[in-house]
Amino acid sequence: MKPEMPGQKNLHKIMIPPSHKMTKPAKGSRGIEPATKRKLKIALVEDQPKVRESWIKLINSFPDFTCISACSTGEEALRMIPQEKPDVVLMDIFLPRMSGIECTVRLKELLPQTQIVILTAMDDQELVFLALEAGADGYLLKRTKPADLRIALLDVLGGGAPMTSQIARRVIESFRQKARIRDESVRLSVREEQILVLLSQGYANKLIADKLALSIDTVCSHLKHVFNKLHVSSRTEAVVRYMASKTPQSKTDSPL
DSSP: OOOOOTTOTTGGGOOOOTTOOOOOOOTTOSOOOOSSSSOEEEEEEOSOHHHHHHHHHHHHHSTTEEEEEEESSHHHHHHHHHHHOOSEEEEESOOSSSOHHHHHHHHHHHOTTSEEEEEESOOOHHHHHHHHHTTOSEEEETTOOHHHHHHHHHHHHTTOOOOOHHHHHHHHHHHHHHHHHHHSOOOOOHHHHHHHHHHHTTOOHHHHHHHHTOOHHHHHHHHHHHHHHHTOSSHHHHHHHHHHHOOHHHHTSOOO
């Protein structure tokens, strides 16, 4: 069972009063009103059933949005969402098996024009950095108020990058800390790239070993070298950093 995150306990209790009226963005707000009467399509990726149902009700309570897809895993999202072609995807960062960050990387390759906003109960600096580096267009805490959520959705569709002021500050600090590392030239061997490509496709170490005719120990050794070269400490970070470093042209030249 996935550990409960701070602030997550009462997420399923989000209530939408029957008399609730949508508030207009305050004067000077970055929020914009949709230029068309067509309801804007929202897809949701959230693994907890009660939380997922609450978010569906919340999204559908807005007059200009409709939830067209609600997935419980990253794998399901990759199957369903590209067919629906939503305007915005609300992505839980903590998902079973494939994380929300990894799912964001893959969805952005399939739907580059779709806006993806990460949802989480934590405003962790490193997670913010990884989510944005993976291609996320915004980042919101799950405790965001309904009216603020609507403004944030309109904001991201208008070219903005919704996030709380606290998270914005952490992003700036994080990019400053990572700037030197990102400027360094990282040279991976052909075998290391092969392993990273398979890793990005969701292969476990044993399956990678079988596919490349290597021992698991050898795969682990290569991964250790990759982590050191990319200055990361996890499989997810390695995949995100690798995918972010690839240009559209280089992505077509698979080392496999």
